Amino acid sequence: MKIRSLLFSLIAFGMGPFVWGQQALDTLYANAHMNVALFFPSPIKQAITGNENAVFSYDREEAQYFGLLQAIESTKTNLWVVTMDGYAYEFKVAYKVQLPRTHVFLNEQHSLGKVRPLPIRKLDTLGKDGIRLAVMEQLLQEQNGENLGTVKRRGIRLRLEKKVFKGDEMYLVFELRNKSGIDYDLETLDLLRINGSPKSRTSYQETRLDPLLVFQQPETLKSGSTYRIVHVYPKYAAGAHERLKMVLLERQGGRRLELLVK
The missing domain is CATH 2.60.40 (Immunoglobulin-like)
Structure with missing residues (x-):
């Protein structure tokens, strides 16, 4: 045990x-x-x-x-x-x-x-990464105003714009906006799989999903700026009682955002 x-x-x-x-x-x-x-x-x-x-x-x-x-x-x-x-x-x-x-x-x-945090691989523009790069650049060029979920807190906004499946992979397009008047040093943007309800602790479980690649994610969200980034994950389809949770954390700061989507 x-x-x-x-x-x-x-x-x-x-x-x-x-x-x-x-x-x-x-x-x-x-x-x-x-x-x-x-x-x-x-x-x-x-x-x-x-x-x-x-x-x-x-x-x-x-x-x-x-x-x-x-x-x-x-x-x-x-x-x-x-x-x-x-x-x-x-x-x-x-x-x-x-x-x-x-x-x-x-x-x-x-x-x-x-x-020691797990390192995120960089794109090498060859082979499969080259295909991913083309897909991610296309997704960032398509600004059609989709919104799968948004959370705002103290001038920081986290929005999930798109969830796209390509083969055995899942592409998530995020928009990050800082209107707080203070720069936001980004610690992590994590994705967790949620099973059950927090009200029922016997069945509630959170599991972190590790990205295969992260594209165009800045280290700092400058005040007054908006950023669009892409995370690539192994293909995942939520079950009947499952949801996805995005957690945005500030480095050495107290501003934290959580976004729940199906």
């Missing part, structure tokens, strides 16, 4: 190799009547528990430095957290009626180490 939880966590976060550091913190004790607050040195990027008996709540729209932990009776599981600065943390979680503490302040020494 522990190995299964570890593998699920690694898949959900899309982690690369670790630079291993200190050992994880000892067991965290929680119950269903009080919140245990965990304070990190950097805002939380992603977090997941090993099963539905423990819940770790954090702000998914505006990155914050803390999250709240609760657990039901007989809980024995683990909690994985990755922060914006790239550090990964793992904790054991167990139920206890009387909590020894209700807040924990953490630093990098409590982490397992830093996560």
